[in-house]
Amino acid sequence: MRLIFQACSMILTLGNLVATQSQSSGWKDVTNIKIINFNNENMQITWAARENFPNENVSFSYTFDEGKQKVWKPCPSYLLDQDHNSGCIFKTEGPTLAMSIRNSNGSKELFSKKLKADFYIKPNRPENVTFFWKEDTVTVSCNKPEKAVRCLRLELQYKSKFDEEWQSRTSRCCSVEEQGFDPEKCYSFRVRLKRLVPHCNVVNYSSDWQAETFWMNGTLVDSCDYDTTPQSNTVIALSCLLAVLLMMLILLILLCKWKRLQKSVMPAIPDPKYIFADLFNDHNGNFQEWIDKSDHAVLQTKLEYEEPECITEAEIQHEDEKNSDKQGPLEKIFTFSGSGETNDLQAAQIACLMPVSNATASFAGVQILMNEDMYVTL
Secondary structure (H helix, E strand, O other): OHHHHHHHHHHHHHHHHHHHHHOOEOHHHOOOOEEEEEOOOEEEEEOOHHHHOOOOOOEEEEEOOOOOOOOOEEOOEEEEEOOEEEEEEEEOOOOEEEEEEEOOOOOOEEEEEEEEHHHHEEOOOOOOOEEEEEOOEEEEEOOOOOOOHHHEEEEEEEEEOOOOOOEEEEEEOOEEEEEOOOOOOEEEEEEEEEEOOOOOOOOOOEOOOOOOEEEEOOEEEOOOHHHHOHHHHHHHHHHHHHHHHHHHHHHHHHHHHHHHHHHHHOOOOOOHHHHOHHHHHOOOOOHHHHHHHHHHHHHHHHHHOOOOOOOOHHHHHHHHHHHHHHHOOOOOOOOOOOOHHHHHHHHHHHHHHOOOOOEEEEEOOEEEEEOOOOOEEO
């Protein structure tokens, strides 16, 4: 029976093609004609207007009537290409379509064709698609269309993030089964209906893809994007940013502490060129000549700045005793003369003694308090 059915389908197809070609007028002169019968509900006829009719804004008419009593209908809705009629959309009203393209005023026919509308059907998307999972096997099914179920096939395509291309599986309408799915992977699924060629269609038309769904271990999920770990990528990016900031902070601290660290680890060696500038500048590095002149300068400086000999406290007391013997035992007078010699002597005495702050010094049996400002308090 199946072979008989296929043979009949082939005969009908060939008969349709022969009838179409024999009833066409001007077909060889017109190219890029596309005919689509949307689920046997609406027809869409398009033609290349600028290529086929460059100087004409053509008109389109059609009929589904048979025999001599044909009623031609004008196109209800044109498709435009730069203000030129390039197609027409109208309802499907029967199995046989006759169409005619004429010039703008309809006086001359430029193209005509008669065809079987059922051989140009593009099915609708599958409806009410369901997924049934059992271990590593999935069964996908959909509602059966009302017409021409034998001409339809259900195609299933799927892939995981490890697959570069879609894997495909086709079965009779309206159920398809596939196995070998990994429960640890997330899969994308999509399905569509296809028309059999050449048994049912002369053009290989398939429906649009049903909305893509995502499944993992038999559970419907919103997306497989999480499987690519976008959160992990965010964490890695933040970690790298923090590491860079930390490195910059460490480098900044090292730059601030570099001089101190350099001095502690590698102390600077003084350059004799700057310490002994006169040796190199005045004597051209002649050390003997420089040292001779340096000894003379040091000796001269020593003589100029030699401090006066300090007078000890014992010598002061001895002098006071002599003076007291001359003036009397009960009289103890300090005379502060305005002469330069007396002042120099007192300055030398104070410089030699230099008592500690608030310390007591004794001069000729008299206790003298020395404060921190080195003033003498009697």
